[in-house]
Amino acid sequence: MADVAGMDGLAEALGLTQEMLQCAEDGEWERVSRISSQRLLCLNEFFAEPVTSERAAEVEASILNLQSLDRKLSVMCDSEREQLAQKLQDLKNVKKGAAAYQGNS
Numbered sequence: 195m196a197d198v199a200g201m202d203g204l205a206e207a208l209g210l211t212q213e214m215l216q217c218a219e220d221g222e223w224e225r226v227s228r229i230s231s232q233r234l235l236c237l238n239e240f241f242a243e244p245v246t247s248e249r250a251a252e253v254e255a256s257i258l259n260l261q262s263l264d265r266k267l268s269v270m271c272d273s274e275r276e277q278l279a280q281k282l283q284d285l286k287n288v289k290k291g292a293a294a295y296q297g298n299s
């Protein structure tokens with residue numbers, strides 16, 4: 195059963211999620227990815243054992259907090275993905291323009 199010591203994994207996952215948000219705000223997307231892997235390990239370890247009824251409310255609150263942070267992070271990731279897609283499209287347009295210019299020279 196997940197006991198008090200086992201809560202450390204969930205608390206660590208929350209801390210890592212907050213760190214991921216900060217990195218996303220700072221544009222450090224590679225770091226977000228690395229931290230995400232660490233966070234997954236913490237969550238897998240925590241949920242490998244059943245939660246005791248004594249800790250259920252605390253675990254529920256932590257999970258709700260984690261979900262809220264995940265939603266914020268997801269919005270930031272979606273925004274970054276859209277910006278990168280636009281930059282890629284812009285680069286493709288420049289490349290086409292350059293190719294057309296070279297073809298007309």
